Amino acid sequence: MEPPTTKIWTLVWHDEFDGDTFDRSKWDFDLGNGFYDDRVHGWVPGWGNDELPYYTSEPENVQVRDSSVFIRAVQAPLHGCGYTSARLKTQARDGRVLFAKRDGRVEFRARMRWGKGLWPALWMLPADDH
Template sequence: MAVKSDWTPLWADEFDSWDGERWQHHWGDGCQIGLCGWGNQELEFYTNNPNNSRIVDGNLVIEAKEVAGTEQAAVQQECWDECGRRCVTEGYIDGTPELHTCVLSCGNGRCPEIRFTSARISTVNKFSISPSAKFSTIRVEARIQLTPGTGLWPAFWMLPQDSKYGIWPSSGEIDIMESHTAMLAVNGTIHYGGSGDQWRHTTVARSLSPGFHVFRVDWSEKEMRWYLDHMLYGTVANTGNNKGWYSAGSSGSPTAPFGAGDNFYLLLNMAVGGAYPGFPSSDSIAQSMAEGPKQMVVDYVRVFGR
């Protein structure tokens, strides 16, 4: 892990094999946690199927796909089965008309409409980090190759391990890399605030295809710095707001929700459709997918402190 000597390696995955001690898969379309379309009207259904995520030649491959036939039927059945489990958990009795009605209410308009699958993995409850007295700056980076395609929305990002300042966006979000469709630009963004999203972002216009690129954020209590291929392209300082990063519910702490002890975990995913790519039609997405595999290939993820 070659790095300047003043940076201390804290965590890494080189993806020589799948490591369930480091990562876990997320599943579904978000409805199972009350966030249908993952809050952005996305169209994908996340799975842990090797068709959507796998290790190949030392890389993590996340692939978004259109499903059909038996593969589509299997994913749709997973959706219906989850509805059944949820209804039983809510107190409906197996075999009763009431349970049947609950399942139909849960799945109609969702389960039969599943057309695209993908993968989303994270280190939630496994690894999280924040600036500290020992390491005042945290560096998080990944080397990733992206495939252009209509409606694709790859992301390398971070969410709070504990939402101690309240629901999103109060407890924060750090987007290290987001791009979409033709992959002609990179966005780095932070989200914070009270009941409304107070977001600040920076963008660099550059074609990301073909080939690998290194996406990085350097995070301190006072500043976020975004890099593409080791070149700084954006800086956001908390002094730009007279309350700093301040999120409602934080008792006025100017570093919240990105301060010492505000631990965030890592995520990698490839979303399909929704707001960020401009709500492309399902048919246009499917046509693009038919042209060839749509993948997010990750060589490594590394975390350092200084």
């Protein structure tokens, strides 16, 4: 009987969040509270999920420190929304894909708070998704 083979993984992308800012070649922010959907020719408020925050890149909502990302929802009115928070993605606002991988192994570590009205999430969406 042959010994089992061990799959060798090749690291193709990583971010250890060293320093105190985001690597803008890897990350960008969704700003606002929705998007224009060309398929339906209309505005989709709340990103299609009825999300309440207005997303910003402000330090009050998102910071890099101690090799971690901290995202904070704040009860603060902005542009008709009662809250602010942050949304990061690996696609630039101009549509450029900063990172996409079809196959492979993905690892991340996250600690998220829970409570009424909170919906912390990490999503893996296709590159052509809003």
